[in-house]
Amino acid sequence: MRVLLLALRRLAASLPTLFVVLAGLFLLLQLAPGDTVDALVAQMGGGDPVMMEELRRYYGLDVSVAVQLGRYIWRLLQLDLGFSAIYGKPVSAVILERLPATLLLMMSALSFAFAGGMALGVLAARKVNRWPDTLISTLGLIFYATPSFWFGLMGIVIFAVNLGWLPAGSFEEIGAGYTGFRRALDIAWHLFLPTLTLALIFLATYLRIMRASMLEVLNLEFVRTARAKGLSPGRVVRRHVLRNALLPMVTLIGLQAGTMLGGSIVVESVFALPGLGRLAYESVVQRDLNTLLGIVFVSALLVIAVNFIVDLLYARLDPRIVT
Template sequence: MRFLSLAGRRLAAALPALIIILAGLFLLLQLAPGDTVDALVAQVGGSDPTMIEELRRHYALDQSTSVRLGDYLWRLLHLDLGHSAIYGKPVADVIVERLPATLLLMGSSLALAFAAGMALGVIAARRVNRWPDTLISTLGLIFYATPSFWFGLMGIFVFAVYLGWLPAGGFGSIGADPHGLSLVLDIAWHLTLPTLTLALIFLAIYLRIMRASMLEVATLDFVRTARAKGLSDTAVVTRHILRNALLPMVTLLGLQAGTMLGGSVVVECVFALPGLGRLAYESVMQRDLNTLLGVVFVSALLVIVINFVVDLLYVRLDPRINGGR
C-alpha cells in the first residue's frame, strides 16, 4: 500500500508539470521569428500573398495565440499530436520512426556511464590518495571538462577516418538488409562511437559521486561496527558501504535523464543518427511547431517515466523512506 501510494502521488505531480512545460514552450515559440508557412514558402522559392494567406488559414496560424494553445492542449488530451507540415504525415508517425534510435543511444550510454562510473568510483575510493585514485580522478576531470561534440569529432577522425575500425555515422549499413543477430550487431557497431561520446561526460560525474559517497559512508558508525565484528574488508564494502553509497547514484540517474536527452541532440547531429534529438533540431530549423512540440512531449514523458522508476527503486533500496511523506 505504501508503495502504491507513492506511485500514485508521483504520477499525479507529473501531469501538471507536463502541461506547464508544453504550454510554456508553445508560448515561447510564438516569440521566435518565422513560422511553418514561412519555411514552406522558402523551400519552394516564394509564393504569392494569396497562397500564403490560404496556407496560414489552413494551418490555423491566422488565429490568436490563446485559441491555438487551447486547441493544441485539447487535441493533446485525445493523444493527437497533430500533423507535420514539413514531413507530410502525422507527428506521431514521425516520432515513432525516430524514437528507437534515441532510446538505444540513451539506454546504452546510461548503462555504460553508470556501470563504469560505479566501478571506477569504487576503485578510486578503495585506493584513495594513491596513484589509481589520482589517475581516475584526473581522467574524470578531463572527461567532464571536454565538450561531447569534440569527443565525437575526434572519435570520427581517429577510429573512422584514420584507423577505419568504426563507421563515421548512421544507424545502419547503407545498402545492406541484415536480419536477426546480424541486424543487432550492425546497429551496435554503428552506435559504438555515439554511445562512448555521450557516456563519457556522465561517466565522469558518476565516478566522482560514487567516490565521494563511498568515502563518506565508510566513516559512519555502522561500518565501524561491522569491522569491529570481524567482517572481512570485502564483505564490509559489498554488504554495507556499497548499497548505501548507491543511493546518491540512483538519485542522480533520474536527474541526469533530461540532461542526457539534451546531449543526444548534439551527438545525433554529429553522427547523423535518425533520433529525436536530430528531429528536434530539424523541426526548429524548419519552424515545424507541431513536430517540435511532439518531440518535447515525448521527451518529457521519457524523463517523467525514468524519474518515476528511480523513485520506486529508491524506496526499495532505502526502507527508511516512507511513502506517506
C-alpha cells in the same frame, strides 16, 4: 504496495508540470520570426500572399495565439500530437520513426556511464590518496571538462578515418538488408562511438559522486562495527557500503535523464543518427512547431518514466522513504 502508491503520487504531481512546460514553450516559439507556412514557402521557392493565407487557414495559423494554444492543449488531452506540415504526416508517426535510435543511444549511454562510474568510484574510494585514485579523479575531470562534440569528432578522426575500426556515423549499414541478430550487431557496432561520446561526461559525474559517497559511508559507525566483527573488506563493501552509497547515484539518474536527452542533439548531429535530437534541431530550423512540441512532450514523458523507475529503486534501496 506503499512504494507503488508513493511513485504514483509523484507521477501524478508531474503531469501539471508537463502541461505548463508545453504551454510555455508554445508561447516562447511564437516570439521567433516566421511560422510553418513561411518555411514551406521557402522550400517551394516562393509563393503568392493568397496561397500563404490559405495555407495559414488550413493549418490553423490564422487565429490568435491563445486560440492556437487552447486547440493544441485540447488535442493533446486526446493524445493527438497534430500534423507535421514539413514531413507531410502525423507528428506521432514522425516521432515513432526516430524514437528507437534515441532510446537505444540513451539507454546504452546511461547504462555504460552508471556501471563505469560506479566501478571507478568504488575503486577510487578503496584506493583513496593513492595513484589509482589520483588517475581516476584526473580522468574524470578531463572527461567532465571536455565538450561531447569534441570527443565525437576526435573519435571519428582516430577510430573511423585513421584506423578504420569503427563506422563514422549513421544508425546502421544502409542498403545491407541485415535482419535479426546480424542487424542487432550492426546497430550496436554503429552506436559504439556515439554511446561512448555521450556517456563520458556522465561517467565522470557518476564516478565523482560514487567516490564521495563511498568515502562518507566508509566512515559511518555501522561500517566500523562490521569491520570489528572480522568481515573481509570486500564483504563489507558489498553488503554494507555499496547499497547505501548507491542512493545518490540512483537519484542522479532521474536528474540527468533530461540532460542526456539534450546532449543527444549534439551527438546525433555529429554522427548523423536519425533520432529525436536531430529531429528537434531540424524542426527548429524549419519552424515545424507541432513536431517540436511533440518531441518535447515525448521527451518529458521519457523523463517522467525514468523518474518513476528511480522512485521505485530508491524505495527499494532505502525503505525509510515510504514510512
